[in-house]
Amino acid sequence: MKADNISDNIRSQMRKGVLEYCILSILSRKEAYASTILQELKDANMLVVEGTIYPLLIRQKNQGLLSYRWEESPQGPPRKYYCITDKGLEQLKEMDASWNELVSSIETIKNKNAGI
Amino acid sequence: MKADNISDNIRSQMRKGVLEYCILSILSRKEAYASTILQELKDANMLVVEGTIYPLLIRQKNQGLLSYRWEESPQGPPRKYYCITDKGLEQLKEMDASWNELVSSIETIKNKNAGI
DNA sequence: TTTCAATACCTTGCAACACAAAGTATCTAA
């Protein structure tokens, strides 16, 4: 119980700052609404909850990285379909670079440990 | 000026939760004091400042992941040499797993975007 | 002796982030 919480916490902390990257990446392919995005993240083994993703989408929209339109749902209330903007695409590029740098940095540190 | 700040912010956010991993990884190889760790991170292209690393080392020591001893310096005040504990090594293993999972998740999301 | 610079460590206040939990609104079917 406790050990799992520690693991979950590690994963949660590592996720910070990466979720925005994931969302932009997903939306760079096709527009989607929150549930679809949540499902994609789940499929990729990145468990996230509603309370995390909604504020994040609003934040990115306020930054001009995303826009949205309402669409009727076959069942239930209307859905908010988000799509990425030009500015969002630019930021996605920067995030790609940042992510690659981070991976490279970790590699360097781990390789040193391997004895190089 | 502004654009660089945005990039820096992206990198800073992505670093969250990863720095602890880096420090444990560095200390799993050899004991070291703050300046050495800072230099190693700098060599790996992960720029971090003093104000970040000192509280972090204290935190990890309070969690029992690290221990330390004082050592005289050839010039200036004594140095606090940290080394990793058994508990720290255990957590490092978990962090290795978490990191690999995160990398894998991002790959999955990006590959979907490539059209698979 | 006093003063200065370099080294090393520590603290405070802040903004961003992920999350749990609870709340609001819409639609359908019983």
Add this chain to the structure above:
DNA sequence: TTAGATACTTTGTGTTGCAAGGTATTGAAA
């Protein structure tokens, strides 16, 4: 009209990285 499912929102909490400033020790210069 009531119950359930869907969809979106808000509030409060704890953690993190960072900028900025502070404290303490040492050796050498004035």
